[in-house]
Amino acid sequence: MTDEAAAVRVAAPAPRAAPAPLRLRLRTGVRQRESWLQLLRFGVVGLSGYVVNIAVFALALQGAGMPYPLAATLAFLVAVSNNFLWNRRWTFRRDEHHRPVHHQAARFLTVSVAAFLAGLGLLTLLVEAAGVQEVPAQAIAIVAVTPLSFLANKLWSFGR
DSSP states (O other): OOHHHHHHHHHSOOOOOOOOOHHHHHHHHHTOHHHHHHHHHHHHHHHHHHHHHHHHHHIIIIISOOOHHHHHHHHHHHHHHHHHHHIIIIITGGGTTTSOHHHHHHHHHHHHHHHHHHHHHHHHIIIIITOOOHHHHHHHHHHHHHHHHHHHIIIIISOO
């Protein structure tokens, strides 16, 4: 083998290991202290986003007279920005440089839009079918979609 061929072989990047199956990643994650701390941080960030969301929703609904679906959409857009920044910098900080920020933002937005749509469906059901007032119904809808949002963000948006 020539020196040039040896240099090329040494310089070639090592192949990346395939990610572990989802079931194994979940089982391992549940046993790690850091996963529980991330859940706690996610909850704190979520609480701040929740306060932002409810405040913007109430102002848009009662202050500006918007229909509740439009008020919910505006509140989502404001809160999702807050949540992405804090989750990237604090909740999932160990993983923040694993993927470029635009990849994480796109994935976070995808998860957030899915959670928003599920929450909007629940909000509509609570208001229209159950007769719950708009602001408490919004609060319930946000809490209901939070666990799935955490798992999707941990495993996909910010995960390895």
